[in-house]
Amino acid sequence: MTAEVAQDKLGEKKGLSLWQVMLIVTTGITITICEWVFAYQNVAWGISIALGLTIVIYLVLSTLRLDRRITNCGESLALIPLYILFTSSLPWFFINQQYLLPAVYSCILGLCLWHTYKKGLNLKLIFGFSKKKLLKYSLIGLMVGIPSGVAEYFVLQPAPAFPGFNIGGFFRDLAYMLLFVGMAEEFLFRGLIQQDFTEAFGWKWGLLASSTLFAVMHLTWRSVPELGFVFIAGLILGALYLKTKSLVAPIIAHGINNVMLVAVLPYIFMR
Amino acid sequence: MFKLAILWLAILLLVSFWLTVRDTSELVTIVVMPQAPREGEPIIVTFKLNNPSSHSRLTEYQFYANGKLVKEGTTTIASNSVKAYKYAYENHLRMGEQLNFVVKSHSEWGDYEKAVSTPPYPPQVWSSFVSFASFSTSVMSSMSTMTYYQSTFGSDMGLNVGIIASIVLIALLIFLELSQPVVEGRTIVRLVRLRIRFSTVTWILFIIFMGLVYTKVVVILSG
Numbered sequence: 001m002t003a004e005v006a007q008d009k010l011g012e013k014k015g016l017s018l019w020q021v022m023l024i025v026t027t028g029i030t031i032t033i034c035e036w037v038f039a040y041q042n043v044a045w046g047i048s049i050a051l052g053l054t055i056v057i058y059l060v061l062s063t064l065r066l067d068r069r070i071t072n073c074g075e076s077l078a079l080i081p082l083y084i085l086f087t088s089s090l091p092w093f094f095i096n097q098q099y100l101l102p103a104v105y106s107c108i109l110g111l112c113l114w115h116t117y118k119k120g121l122n123l124k125l126i127f128g129f130s131k132k133k134l135l136k137y138s139l140i141g142l143m144v145g146i147p148s149g150v151a152e153y154f155v156l157q158p159a160p161a162f163p164g165f166n167i168g169g170f171f172r173d174l175a176y177m178l179l180f181v182g183m184a185e186e187f188l189f190r191g192l193i194q195q196d197f198t199e200a201f202g203w204k205w206g207l208l209a210s211s212t213l214f215a216v217m218h219l220t221w222r223s224v225p226e227l228g229f230v231f232i233a234g235l236i237l238g239a240l241y242l243k244t245k246s247l248v249a250p251i252i253a254h255g256i257n258n259v260m261l262v263a264v265l266p267y268i269f270m271r
Numbered sequence: 272m273f274k275l276a277i278l279w280l281a282i283l284l285l286v287s288f289w290l291t292v293r294d295t296s297e298l299v300t301i302v303v304m305p306q307a308p309r310e311g312e313p314i315i316v317t318f319k320l321n322n323p324s325s326h327s328r329l330t331e332y333q334f335y336a337n338g339k340l341v342k343e344g345t346t347t348i349a350s351n352s353v354k355a356y357k358y359a360y361e362n363h364l365r366m367g368e369q370l371n372f373v374v375k376s377h378s379e380w381g382d383y384e385k386a387v388s389t390p391p392y393p394p395q396v397w398s399s400f401v402s403f404a405s406f407s408t409s410v411m412s413s414m415s416t417m418t419y420y421q422s423t424f425g426s427d428m429g430l431n432v433g434i435i436a437s438i439v440l441i442a443l444l445i446f447l448e449l450s451q452p453v454v455e456g457r458t459i460v461r462l463v464r465l466r467i468r469f470s471t472v473t474w475i476l477f478i479i480f481m482g483l484v485y486t487k488v489v490v491i492l493s494g
Contacts (some may be wrong), residue, residue, distance in 0.1 A: 022315060023390060044423050054472055062465035075468075089436065089479045091420050091486045099287035106280040113277050114471065123272075145438040 016200065020070045022199075027057060027077050028209065034081060034217045038088070039220040047088050050081035057081075069200035072119075076192045079115055080213065083108055083188070098172075105180035112187045126248030127190040137244055141252025144240065148233055148253065149260025155229050158266055165267040173263040174255070179187035183247075189214045189234065190250050191239040198242075207238040233257070298323075299332075299374050299385040316332045318385075322348035331379040335359055337371055379397040425485055433483050440476040442471050 030053055038046025057078040061071050086107050116123055140168050189210050198206030211234030218230045237250040301318045316336070322328045327349050334356070341358065342467040348354050360370070373386045424433035447466060454462055 042430070044432045047423065047432045048430060048435055051436065051476075055439070056468075057470065058465065058468035062468055063461055082472070085473055085479070089424070089432065089482070091482045093420060094485075094489075095287050096290065099290055103284050103287040106283045110277045110280040113280070117274070117277075118467070118471070 016067055016070065016172060020067055021201075022064075022182050023060065024070060024073050024077070027053075027074060028213065031080050031213065032219075034084065035216055035219045038084065040220065043088065050084040050088075053081045054078055054085065067200075069196070072196040073200050075115070075119065076196045078211075079111060079192065080217070082111060089208065101176045102180050103260055105176075105184045108184040108188065109180070112184065112192060115192065126187070126195065126247065128244065129248065130246065133244075133246065134227040134248060137248035138252050140240065140244070141254075142256055144236060144249070145253040145256025146260055147249060148236065148264055149257040150265065152226075152229055152233075153265040153269070155225050156223075156261070157269075159250050159261055170259075170263045174259050177258040178251065178255035181258060182251040182253075185214075186241075186250045186254055187235065191247055194238050194241060195258060203242055207235060207242065210238050211235045251255060292477045296379075298383045299376050301372055301374055301385055301387040303372065303387055312362055314362050314370065316358045316360055316372050317355055318358075318372075319353045320346065320348055320376055321353050322350060324350060329377050330376050332356075332377075334358060334374045335373040335375070338373075352436050420486065424486075436476055436479050437483070440473065440480055443473045443476065447473065 028187055030049075034046055034049040034053055038050055057074055061074045061078075090107075092100060092104065094233075097232070113123075115121075116126065194206045194210035194214060196206075197209040200206075201209070211231050214234035215227050215231035218227055237253060240249045240253060241247060298321050299318065300321065301316060303317045304317070306314065316334075318332075320330050320332060320333060322330070327347055329345065329347050331345045332343065333340055336358075341360075342356065346354055360372075362370075371386060373384065376383045424431070424436075447470065450462055450466055453459065454466065
């Protein structure tokens with residue numbers, strides 16, 4: 001692909017220069033390398049790369065004259081190494097494992113909220129909550145989350161958490177998955193990254209970029225089928241966000257998928 | 272609204288920590304390592320008998336693995352101290368199976384029982400679609416352990432992330448301090464933008480640094 005074609009496909013229509021587009025592509029590739037090093041090579045090096053990458057991104061965004069949309073993309077991309085840094089560098093072993101999930105995801109939600117606040121973004125617009133459509137979007141999320149949870153169950157076949165189905169455990173997982181995991185991940189990947197990429201490069205590239213990054217961040221699973229599943233799931237969740245302009249359906253779908261995966265299906269198919 | 276939400280999330284984090292600390296003041300605690308064992312990997316069970324009272328106490332204990340008594344005894348625990356016992360369990364755990372460990376104690380304070388299952392949560396909760404980055408299965412089972420933290424942030428050999436993070440934090444603090452008088456009263460847009468962005472990294476590194484200091488203090492105090 002020639003430089004001109006690439007420029008045309010990625011940015012010229014939106015008035016972005018090729019070097020700026022390449023800057024974002026390079027950042028995405030570096031994030032992938034960082035995650036790969038973190039998962040497969042050396043955790044310490046992975047964290048160090050994440051730290052270095054954050055510094056470089058901020059240095060570049062602050063010193064170079066960049067298009068506002070590229071700056072926005074760069075800033076939302078910087079949240080990923082910051083997130084890696086945050087979650088992998090705190091002494092989480094001090095916290096009891098049953099409280100770990102809300103504790104960790106509180107940090108991610110805090111980071112995303114801080115980013116939103118500093119950039120003066122409209123939280124209502126990002127989340128797109130609407131009382132009128134809440135039920136409709138929740139049902140859509142439910143209808144997507146249940147089959148995707150079944151599909152992921154057969155990809156991973158996780159072991160049950162308790163010896164038998166536990167109603168307390170079920171509701172705990174439901175709350176964790178909807179209010180923390182689903183909300184934090186959808187906020188970051190769909191609400192911030194996809195939104196900024198869509199504004200800069202159009203909806204197709206926005207959807208592709210956020211889904212690819214979503215899959216890249218699952219490299220630590222070290223499973224190709226799971227990686228493929230996560231990429232497709234990212235596309236579906238991103239499409240839901242595009243279609244509904246609200247995070248309600250993606251959050252519900254994500255949360256229900258996880259609940260099906262860990263709190264329902266392992267007990268139905270228990271060996 | 273943003274600040275309030277962030278404050279609530281910070282409170283939630285601290286509550287998790289407080290709940291954990293509250294749990295560890297129990298008379299009996301059990302820690303299973305690794306928390307998400309692989310097939311064939313031995314499981315190290317450490318159970319601690321605590322005596323938070325101001326006088327020494329005679330305690331009888333029994334340790335069960337999957338309902339089978341594997342260790343028992345009687346011990347005297349000094350005031351405000353803890354006695355720890357380690358047990359290596361040969362792991363024949365297969366996918367989908369769970370192990371249960373129970374410690375029963377009897378002392379003048381009465382009977383006490385503590386049970387723990389492994390895996391406490393299926394590893395997939397932390398991996399798959401549920402979460403990403405550092406909280407994925409392959410890494411997660413070790414990520415929330417002290418061994419991981421100490422080897423990454425307090426290592427004498429290889430790369431010590433703790434030192435790197437501290438050096439970067441110092442450098443950023445110096446930069447923020449030195450650039451403060453430069454931007455005062457002037458509009459150097461690039462420098463101002465850099466300061467704003469770097470302040471976020473500085474805060475995160477400061478929190479990480481506090482975690483390092485806290486861990487060091489706990490390690491020193493616990494001998």
